[in-house]
Amino acid sequence: MCNSKNYSKSQLYLLVALRVVIGWHFLYEGIVKLANPNWSSVGFLLDSQGIFSGFFHSLASNPDVLSVVDTLNIAALTLIGLGLILGSFTRLATIGGIVLLAFYYLSHPPFVGLKYAMPMEGNYLVVSKNLIELMALCVLLVFPTGTILGLDRMNYLIRNKKK
Amino acid sequence: MEKDKNKEPQPGKQSVEKPLKSIKRRDVLKSLATVPVLGVLAYNWWRKKRRENFLNNQISKELGLSYEAPPAPVYAKNGKPVRLGLIGFGIRGPQIARGAGFMHPEEVDKLKQSAKENPNDTRYKNFLEQENLNLVVNGICDVFDVYAERAIQTGANINRVGTDGKPGKKPKRYRTYKELLAADDIDAVIIAAPDHWHGPMTIEAAKHGKHVYCEKPMTWTVPETYEVVKAVKENNIIFQLGHQGRQTESYVKAKEAIEKNILGKITLIEVTTNRNSPNGAWVYPIHPKAGPKTIDWKQFIGQAPWHDFSLERFFRWRCWWDYSTGLSGDLLTHEYDAMNQILGLGIPDSATSSGGIYYYKDGRTVPDVLHTVFEFSKKGLSLVYSATLASNKDRGKIIMGHDASMEIGRILTIKADRESTRYKGKIKDGLIDPDLPLYSYIPGRKNVDAVTSATEQYFADRGLLYTYRGGKRVDTTHLHVSEWINSIRTGKQPSCNIDQGFEEAMTAHMGTIAYKEKRRVFWDRDNQKIV
Known part of the structure; x- marks a missing residue:
């Protein structure tokens, strides 16, 4: 059993690399949206299908709610991205990422019989890249690295020192 | 079994064994190990933006075309209400009336209901927000009794309310368009009768000095086309043809x-x-x-x-x-x-x-x-x-x-x-x-x-x-009608004259x-x- 305290070097580096690339993906998605004044989640939300589509459509229906959703999404993407890359509040960022990806996945589940107007860049059946990224974050949640390589290490040490 | 093996690990073996006295350089380095990644991302993003900006600048310099929306026209708001007559109230008639700010109460009910069932349907909201053009419908004419009755109720719906609301004064129903066009309390008419009526009605309206908004096409035959032009120009009325695409x-x-x-x-x-x-x-x-x-x-x-x-x-x-x-x-x-x-x-x-x-x-x-x-x-x-x-x-x-x-x-x-x-x-x-x-x-x-x-x-x-x-979002017909009304008030030619x-x-x-x-x-x- 791999204990959190004694990852092998390659295990540690690969886990950190995984954390960093996922963080990079989140952060860049956040920055792109932040930099584009015309970006809105409305098209994505209205394109939602499946059992939760009612909920996602309702988010898009009210301009005020929509602007809150847009802002929250951008903020979440950016902060989660920073958290994962820097290894800061890593556990919170990881859980946040899982929740966000779950939203994305559930709004557009690639199930049999559902068709989307938005183009997808691959061919998916039940499993999509969102789901894979979500699972990867789940792996990072149980194999955490923030306090080994990341700002959480400093946090931990400072807290520990005070004790 | 450890109790919570998913908890954040402790930084290194030594920290587990004995309490830390000081933070070592090595720990600082390990804490900041992934910070350079941010720099790499920022550098790549900057390069990408620079490339995009360069391309955009090259293209926009070449084209000289802006991405800005065209400015909204500013129309005269003051002045007396323009007194309208509606001729023809089948399909386009009610749509133009809506553009002018008048909707049948039952239609208002329908839009309200639809907005309730589908929150994405903003037609009711758009209609309520549509600018008030300061118009009054004084006369209507349709050869079908049911349409005429609907036109009356539409013209009376000055408060944009549903069937539960209070209507205003009912416009008068004229049996023939000629009687309507001869009425003194009408300044302008909206013609939405079938094609073969566009010419004769416009000519008659012009002769009575009434301004005309006429559905397309302007005429049904070639000869009447010349007559329409003559009548409109000689009587100096404001004529707008119903190509709302102009807006x-x-x-x-x-x-x-x-x-x-x-x-x-x-x-x-x-x-x-x-x-x-x-x-x-x-x-x-x-x-x-x-x-x-x-x-x-x-x-x-x-x-x-x-x-x-x-x-x-x-x-x-x-x-x-x-x-x-x-x-x-x-x-x-x-x-x-x-x-x-x-x-x-x-x-x-x-x-x-x-x-x-x-x-x-x-x-x-x-x-x-x-x-x-x-x-x-x-x-x-x-x-x-x-x-x-x-x-x-x-x-x-x-x-x-x-x-x-x-x-x-x-x-x-x-x-x-x-x-x-x-x-x-x-x-x-x-x-x-x-x-x-x-x-x-x-x-x-x-x-x-x-x-x-x-x-x-x-x-x-x-x-x-x-x-x-x-x-x-605005209704193009509304913009087209507004432009016509503005032209009536200012004497300026409308876009589809x-x-x-x-x-x-x-x-x-x-x-x-x-x-x-x-x-x-x-x-x-x-x-x-x-x-």
């Missing part, structure tokens, strides 16, 4: 692009109509209360050849040449007027048409498939119109130039031509990719859009239903004559005649 934002942008000669030499324009529903093919429902007792049939016929009472002909008049101008007058005119607005085409030098009744073999006399080719030899370009009422394939509106082509719908897209002379260098240097739009303009892109029926979608795609002003109307009518007639007579017809520019 479409992407058309305004398209015109800007043409003026900047972004497309190079234009040789071909392709415009189309594609519909595929009985409603789209003018097979409208027949009202259950309609009959010889509720319809003034003789007045409906007017100058048309006599035919015994027919419900089909009354409700689906667009299907017969006896009252209609067919695809040419009904839908080609919208496409032509858009191009005339954008390119200032004027009347073509010649027209040829072909087509037939290929799908709706329901006794109609007008074709359901039509192709008309107009030649503008002085301008050195052809305009091809191609229509079918039995396929919904979306073909758009395309202006083809040597350097670039432009596709106009609600969205405007310009793509450079691979063999362009003007963009040759930039294409070679990789600054312009002919596969990607050189320029695209998406009006109101942040807005929530919900359009209901297929016909509405068709119109929306062609900019005939909604447009955006300042990012807000009598001269534009003359060009539209003659162009449509050339297409129709070419189809009916199976020959190429010409425009004699010197004598202003179709030959």
Whole structure:
């Protein structure tokens, strides 16, 4: 059993690399949206299908709610991205990422019989890249690295020192 | 088993064994190990932005075209209320009345209900937010009692309320349009009667000094076209032809692009109509209360050849040449007027048409498939119109130039031509990719859009239903009516005035004559005649 305290070097580096690339993906998605004044989640939300589509459509229906959703999404993407890359509040960022990806996945589940107007860049059946990224974050949640390589290490040490 | 093995690990073995006294350099390095990644991302992002900015600058310098929405027109608000008369209240009548700010209470109820069931449906909200033009409906006229009654209730609905609201003063119903036009308490009329009535009603209105908003096409026959122009000009009335596409934002942008000669030499324009529903093919429902007792049939016929009472002909008049101008007058005119607005085409030098009744073999006399080719030899370009009422394939509106082509719908897209002379260098240097739009303009892109029926979608795609002003969705008919009202108040000519109307009518007639007579017809520019 791999204990959190004694990852092998390659295990540690690969886990950190995984954390960093996922963080990079989140952060860049956040920055792109932040930099584009015309970006809105409305098209994505209205394109939602499946059992939760009612909920996602309702988010898009009210301009005020929509602007809150847009802002929250951008903020979440950016902060989660920073958290994962820097290894800061890593556990919170990881859980946040899982929740966000779950939203994305559930709004557009690639199930049999559902068709989307938005183009997808691959061919998916039940499993999509969102789901894979979500699972990867789940792996990072149980194999955490923030306090080994990341700002959480400093946090931990400072807290520990005070004790 | 450890109790919580998923908890954050402790930093290194030593920290577990003994409490930490000081933070070591090694720990600082390990804490900051991934920080450089941010730098790498920032550097790459900066490079990407720099590249994009460079490309955009190169292109926008080359094009000189802005992405800004055209400014919203500022109209005179003060002044006395304009007193309206509504003539014809079938399908377009109520739609124009809505644009003027009047909706039947039952329709208001429907929109309210629809907005409740589908939060994306903002039509009710849009209607309430539509600017008040300071109008009053004093008279109405329709030969069908049910429509007349609806027109009365619509005109009385000054507070934009549903059936539970309080109506205002009811407008007077006139039995004939002549009586309405003679009334002293009417300044302006909206004419939405069948095609064969547009000319006579406009002429009569002009003679009484009433301003006219007339549905397209301007006229049903060639001779009356001259008379309409004469009457409008002699009596100095404000005439607006009902091509609400004039108000479409992407058309305004398209015109800007043409003026900047972004497309190079234009040789071909392709415009189309594609519909595929009985409603789209003018097979409208027949009202259950309609009959010889509720319809003034003789007045409906007017100058048309006599035919015994027919419900089909009354409700689906667009299907017969006896009252209609067919695809040419009904839908080609919208496409032509858009191009005339954008390119200032004027009347073509010649027209040829072909087509037939290929799908709706329901006794109609007008074709359901039509192709008309107009030649503008002085301008050195052809305009091809191609229509079918039995396929919904979306073909758009395309202006083809040597350097670039432009596709106009609600969205405007310009793509450079691979063999362009003007963009040759930039294409070679990789600054312009002919596969990607050189320029695209998406009006109101942040807005929530919900359009209901297929016909509405068709119109929306062609900019005939909604447009955006300042990012807000507005009804183009409303903007077109506002412009007309503003012209009445200020004396300024509206965008689709009598001269534009003359060009539209003659162009449509050339297409129709070419189809009916199976020959190429010409425009004699010197004598202003179709030959």
